[in-house]
Amino acid sequence: MADDPHLLSATDLVAGYRTGALSPVDAVAACLGRIDALDGALNGFCLVSETALDEARASEARWRAGTPIGPLDGVPTSIKDILLTRGWPTRRGSRTVDPAGPWDDDAPAVARLREAGAVLVGKTTTPEFGWKGMTDSPLTGITRNPWDPARTAGGSSGGAAVAAACGMAALNIGTDGGGSIRMPAGFSGIVGLKPTFGVVPAWPLSVFGTVAHLGPMTRTVADAALMLDVMAAPDHRDWHAVPVRIDASHGLEDGVAGLRIAYSATLGYAEVDPEVAALVARAAAVFAELGAHVEAVDPGFGDPDETFRRHWFPSAAYAVAQVPAERRAEMDPGLLEIARRGEAMTLQEHLAAVQARGALGLLMNRFHETYDLLLTPTLPIPAFAADPAERPAGFPADPDWPRWTPFTYPFNLTQQPAASVPCGLTAAGLPVGLQIVGPKFADALVLRAARAYERIHPAPLPDLPA
Secondary structure (H helix, E strand, O other): OOOOHHOOOOHHHHHHHOOOOOOOOOOOHHHHHHHHHHHHHHHOOEOOOOOHHHHHHHHHHHHHHHHOOOOOOOHHHHHHHHOOOOEEOOOOOOOOOOOOOOOOOOOOHHHHHHHHHEEEEEEEEOOOOHHHOOOEEOEEEEEEEEEEEEEEOOOOOOOHHHHHHHOOOOOOEEEEEOOOOOHHHHHOOOOOEEEOOOOOOOOOOOOHHHOEEEEEEEHHHHHHHHHHHHOOOOOOOOOOOOOOOOOOOOOOOOOOOOOEEEEOOOOOOOOHHHHHHHHHHHHHHHHOOOEEEEEEOOOOOOOOOOHHHHHHHHHHHHHHOOHHHHHHHHHOOOHHHHHHHHOOHHHHHHHHHHHHHHHHHHHHHHHHHHHHHHEOOOOOOOOOOOOOOOOOOOOOOOOOOHHHOOOHHHHOOOOOEEEEEEEEEEEOOOEEEEEOOOOOOOOOHHHHHHHHHHHHHOOOOOOOOO
């Protein structure tokens, strides 16, 4: 593995740096090499650092002196191009954002990663303003799936998923307002965690409001826990941030014996591809084999699609309204359409959705009085065509992306932690994700369950050039 440092986890890299068996320079160079070799076909990055190797050399000198600055010193890391990153443009997938800046600030999570010594290798692609569940934009084009470049990597954190799956960076920040970490994690065969809302501070606050989360996208569960522990440090710029520290790495290897786990194949309303359903059912059975008490049961709510739309679409309308009218022709037509629909929604409809959201959150609080965790598919289908003009059979085309992701957005409404872990491949060789949902602030428990499954079924890697 030392010959292929891009394949190593962050935890393994740091262990190697500590003993001198590995060098941050070699690790960062390997990741940059992967970007150079693969990203022309996959399009996961919109910016690649020109200073990463210099930063890696500085990290190597610190390790040699026995003075690393933090737990991530020298670890190659990517930032989704939604988050402010000092010295680099944050264009959010939009031609309407001036690349000249100024770009003087780091978002809280980016600042915490830098302080921990992470080497930022670049910024990853996003649909315009992160509005949908695929990653294509007027600015950067189409981001493709490492398992099959004809298919989507998912979105809106599709570039981060590509970076993780291909060894372009060990650690990758994603954002998730309706599944935007978990959808690309599921389609691309990686680990993705949407933490409890407010655990990872955000600034500037998302236009999509209190459904929008930030979290880790990695190849291993331990890396997701390590990254979360760093990003979850407080920051006064986020007034939504909660004064709760999640010790995500503590107890990670404790297993699931004795836990009460609900398994819902459809949430009571979703239609699921038979191959996906079979792989997720098999994964749920693993938890029983590991000593958990697993029961097939639905949480008991109907599809909250309309409730989600009445939060998401007006927020999109607000985002578009900030763009000068004469520039809107440069924007994604699908984003403009959901903005139009959002403008047509009334205040009374939005307030009714706020009440419905509260009822859903209460229902899930009560559900978790009985069940420690909930298992579902991450997505009801495998990855489909990357071309924005093509969408999966039986589902509407853009802009109705929530129709084909019924398992993710409910838990943005409830603000619960939810992770996607790979649970197998279809006959066509496409990854399928298992979603693990916990009560609010039980992020460490979600990761512990994910790690218990990962120990038995480690994630496969896509077949890519060496």
